[in-house]
Amino acid sequence: MKLADAETSMQKAVEATQRAFNTIRTGRANASLLDRVQVEYYGTPTPLKSLANINTPDASTxxxxxxxxxxxxxxxxxISLSDIGxxxxxxxxxxxxxxxxxxxDRRKEFVKMAAKFAEEGKVSVRNVRRxxxxxxxxxxxxxxxxxxxxKDLQDQIQKLTDKYTAKIDELLAEKEKDITTV
Known part of the structure; x- marks a missing residue:
């Protein structure tokens, strides 16, 4: 595995974590809340965004x-059966x-969910390092x-790992701030 491949994989782990964060409610309307919703359409689970136009006319709709x-x-x-509540x-x-x-209470739940997504992202980055x-x-x-x-390559890999886990921590701090801001 080349260093560039490792970095690309770590970047993908960070992007996946960001997408997971986008599915957490923050009290404001956001179309990405519905990204994980699958609709049974003619017997096939289909992503909602490919079946409908989704928009947010105001901050709460x-x-x-x-x-x-x-x-x-x-x-x-x-939507009723999904976990978006x-x-x-x-x-x-x-x-x-x-x-x-x-x-x-709901805000605390969402902060815990965000922390779980962040930890999953860090595990992915550490797996790439391994x-x-x-x-x-x-x-x-x-x-x-x-x-x-x-030895030099292993040090470079560790520096990349530290860089991308720090990015995930930054994203988590940002998301926690979004969730806890009333």
Whole structure:
């Protein structure tokens, strides 16, 4: 495994963590809350965003306008069964989701969820580090690189790991601030 490959993999772990953070409610309407919602459409689980136009007309409302009006009830059911904790209101043309202000208990729950996502991201980064270090040790064992080169590469891999775990910590701090701001 090359150093550039390790860095790319670590960057992808950070991006995945950011996407996970986007699915956590902060008390403001955000279309990315619905990213994980899958709708049973003609017997196939389909991402909601590929079945409907999703927009936020104001800070406390998400509007979902299906491209196919017959899928309205399936979309409503999928949102009700999802873990986002919002109740859809269907007027026959579109679905509205009203985002209620978060209670302090709910905010604490979301902060814990964000911390869990951050830890998963850090584990991914550390797994990349482990694979890269194993690769370096294998190269050293096969006499492809010297002991000094192996040591230098391992130090560089550790610096990358520290850099990307720090990025995840920054994202977490930002998300916690978003969640706890009333």
């Amino acid at each position: 998400i509007m979902i306008q299906p491209y196919d009006k017959t899928s309205l009830n399936q979309i409503e059911k999928a 919002l109740t859809p209101s269907n007027d026959g043309q579109l679905i509205r989701l009203n985002i209620p202000p978060l209670t302090s 694979d890269a270090v194993d690769s370096v040790r294998k190269q050293e064992k096969n006499s492809e690189i010297s002991e000094d080169e192996a």
